[in-house]
Amino acid sequence: METLANLESFVRSAELGGFSAAARHIGLTPAAISRNVALLERNLGVRLFHRNTRKLTLTEAGERFLQSIRGNLDALQSAIADTSADQGAPAGTLKVSVPMSLGTRYLLPMLPAFLHRYPDVRIDWQLESRQVDLVTEGFDAAIGGGFELSPGVVARPLAPAHIVAVASPSYVKGRKKLVSPEDLGEWDGIVMRSSNSGRIRIWTLRDARGNEAPAPIKARVILNDPGPMTEAAVQGLGVAMLAMPDVLPHLESGSLVRLLPHWYADAGSISLYYSTRMSLPAKTRVFIDYVIEEFRHHRYAERFAGSPG
Known part of the structure; x- marks a missing residue:
């Protein structure tokens, strides 16, 4: 045989x-x-x-x-x-790819309890904003959005990836109130250039009624990562279109305010990606379960939603 x-x-x-x-x-x-x-x-x-x-x-x-x-x-x-799922304790190196801002703010705080529960697991994480190939690059899992699913790779949605317009209170003070996304064209924009295409992303926003309108922000500051874009917005350099996970702590603290609160862009889902082509090691299986449970516990799916209601 x-x-x-x-x-x-x-x-x-x-x-x-x-x-x-x-x-x-x-x-x-x-x-x-x-x-x-x-x-x-x-x-x-x-x-x-x-x-x-x-x-x-x-x-x-x-x-x-x-x-x-x-x-x-x-x-x-x-x-x-x-x-054999219940055989043996989770052990070995856990190689994961996760975007810098999402990983630093939400995933790393989960690690102390995870490592306390599974002391034989070692962490090897790459914090970068790019789509990795789980199979050829040897990752156990990846967290992010917009991955093209190769054969044998599945995606478990964790939370919505909603994009909202934000600015600092000091930047907004004294300016004319925004009525529609088109009004953003009169304000300074903090925009991101794609590392893949080299282009600047222009978002189309929608509201609860299904209306859509472009957000024509003029580029005053161009950056290549959501983290620096968020900091630039906090410093009062203009308006930024950013994912809710990037700006949520600043909205809660008041260092940023949301503009056009009834409008948002839907960029899909923040998902947990892993391969099913071979039997999942115990370290990967418990990591998947742990992340899903932590997202539920902290209600990130609700808190990351930029849609009204």
């Missing part, structure tokens, strides 16, 4: 296009993946891959074999994970 390691090495190599990517996904070395696949080919008596220095492609026999076992492998791994 063929081993599960050999079968998984073959399937992940086929899905990810190479032994190195499969090795990062499974947690083995490329040499071990190559050896497992070679053993599988020897046992089956067929060549599964065409190999060269630049590319790994399936043979016709490999294509047929992949289609035959892919779903069965996932089902088998899920069954093993379910059976």
